[in-house]
Amino acid sequence: MPSKIAIAASLALCTGLVSSCAPTGEANSTLAYAQDRARCEAASALGSLGATAKASWVEADGGLPAFCEVTAVLSPERGSEIGVVYRLPVGWNGKMLGLGGGGWAGNITLDAAKPGLTAGYATAQTDGGHASTTPFENPWVVDPVKAKDFSWRAIHEMTVAGKALVAAYYGKGLDRSYFHGCSTGGRMALMEAQRFPNDYDAIISQAPVYTLQVQTSAVLRNNLFAQPGAALGAEGAKLVSDAVLKSCDAKDGVADGVIADPRACHWNPQELLCKPGATGGCLTQPQVNALQVAYDGVRAADGTFAQLPLSKGGEAGWAAFVAINGDRKEFSNGGGTGGLVPVLWPGKQVDLNSLTPAQVVEGRASAFAKMYEAGDPNLAPFFARGGKLLMWHGESDPGPSPVGTIDYVEAVKRTDPAGAANGLQMFLAPGVGHCAGGPGADQVDVLGALDSWVSGGKAPETLVAKKADGAMVRPLCAWPKVAHYAGSGDVNDPKNYRCVARD
Template structure:
């Protein structure tokens, strides 16, 4: 873990531009994409290749041309169908600024909210994705710590509940609501938001962005794949893109792998620090620095047997029983088809993610709520299959084999957002940033890595690198928090890329003041019923991240590069790190469902 003796790298709110990076290192990096050979990439410390500058183009602020209340008369029938209407349009205060808050519904039940600044709109629109199975309208903005134009309340912000108001999957009993959740709600919200923007300001947005994590990351990719003209720039964090497998197989397996013969969990969350420390003991120093973070988990091959209690040992607090060892192996390895031996998931939790497991599938007590169990059961009972099974179905009924995966594949083209054919998005000049925490215990980064590779396989690596970047954050949990720096601004680099053609390179990440600093990408509901434990309470209005003053910082480079300590300078300062290529950079992610990551026809 990074030292608590934080040093201040920047004063106040900072936005990192890459203009200086390009000009200072042009000779070293000319015409070399982020995924290119390491020998062509600068080895300078991060501070030498960053500068402070506003994000994107400077566009004149625009005022409203009509009263907020006049938007209640907006006719949405042509867009959403009969019954679509504005519920209310009223001015409200949030973050010290006045917004016109418009709430409405698109038939049959797609709730949406659009927040329009009354006087200082800078001609940009941002749509926010939701987490879990959605069911509520969320306007928490993440991956934006220190983004100046966003903090100045200059964006129009839009969001949707994805067509239902429940914390579980019971909405899956409705064929239309399945479609709304899969893709329709976000697309219609983009259309209605732009319609309201044009009415309120007398003109549409110059640039539109989508920003989501978890299911919001899936929604982000769905927009790029199905509706390539909706957004100029899309930021997809920890995307639940492989939704069918993620919820119906991955989550179910994690719960069952940790369930003993008596139906009780084998490993409790109190055991996770012991396991995590053993992983660190084996792999932490592989990046040249012992700091509590694993920078290259794919090169870490942890053997749980090192924690096995010796025969006759009385000190069982510092070792694991055979039952715990067995459960731990199953968790890391994931399920396999018994006939072929092929994996049924892209990959399991990464070594180093153990402290995040308590928020998903390792409970504190035998009877504590279990998020993975809840979301797996709801998906299996209401969403995963063409025809819903009996409500008496349990996780023990899941078929961890080729037949079970084949049944889930039937609705893969509806819910999943793993189609790597982004030709239309690329030709529309769209830009995509993928990001994931290496220590995400809920959605394995292996999925995001597989999609990044699938883009290259489908479109060619050179083409992919013209419009896509992937960032992986050591020690970060699901969408936020964790042992490593987990606050960053991806909005400003995206604006520079879309609006000025300056491709992003190094990102500066900061240590958050507390482990869970935002609800961005997090599901609603109580812990175990749609929400992991240790998530901050839900906020009203637009919620922005606050950048901790004097926080420790690290650079994060586009995959397959990572930051290593230069050997001199403050270890808590990004200026003391340089770029290095990861030791393990797979070009294949073999599993039984790998066709899920090849081009396919969507189900409408």
């Protein structure tokens, strides 16, 4: 093992990018590699991570560069235990990428960091202030410190400490810092832009679970299909999906199993109502009624959504987050709402099986909700310093509704029109589920698009989306426009589409 003097000498030699330590030749590369490892051995003492910091060297593998992994536990106040992981690659590109979590958990996995590491980013991750990785179990929310950490503090603390570590490790300041999150990570992204506009130069927020309307929508949808005779089941969902696609799929010029603009689809579920004596291939009146409520959503007395609308065309994928079989049991367990009862309605007995819109409004007025929700549309401080916010949402998402994201984007535009014109761009992905999946083209290089936007100064007007197997390639148009096939040429060539106004 190198001596402390050798380590110090190595660090002194490499005050810039790692690549600058290896001019040319195999001997110099070997020396630079040894210096990289020596630098990593000393990394736990860099920045201000404290006594819990540990550093380990990870060899290059499977396309990933070699990197230094630094872990620590941050404790901004008594009882706070924010686990953080930083991965510092050889061949650093000068930028840091913060990453968000999912459900009611953070994410410190290497898998989440791989895309950024491969592109040369130093990555920053956190467990959100609690060690559990179970996404929809959240008994820790009754602890005020842990609730604060997860709601807004963990990402900020991770970011501040990460910037200091990265700068000290590479011996130079960061060129830029970006954040990328989907679902809960999307909420974390918006929280950063709202509360800490100086943390990141640019932010990606995908399918953000940014208010508790997502959780209450999950509960109310489960209750909706649990009403007598209302359950759809997989067979009923497919029946509906087939009918909707037959009615609206080709409106964008190509029949491909995807509806480009679900809100312009005027198919009525009443069309599938069983005629007297029918025994199959149709819907009962309770099923028709439930479907219509699912499409329309439910508003509370104050005009806000207690249950956000689901999109037409995505019915075949609803079962991932909606108990369409009528038993109230689905993957997310109502978005984890059961664990929130003590903090949303403190001191009260609330039966989620009979949750009302009035109770939703009451819960969203709680102290926890005010701390957790990231619905503030005032991003003027973020935009004023040149911040860029790229938003993305799958049209067929059965969890957080794209309608919620649309509502937020429009509110931001109303609050600061000039700032939003320069710093906000949003894309909707037809046929795509929650963060990915579904029949639509769900693979998009949003990080590359964000970096190009920041570097070139011009917001992207289109993004290219693909299926992982290459079977579908489509352009996504910046909101509020939508892609329409021009009528000739390869349907998988984005050049054969144009961005048009929505109906």
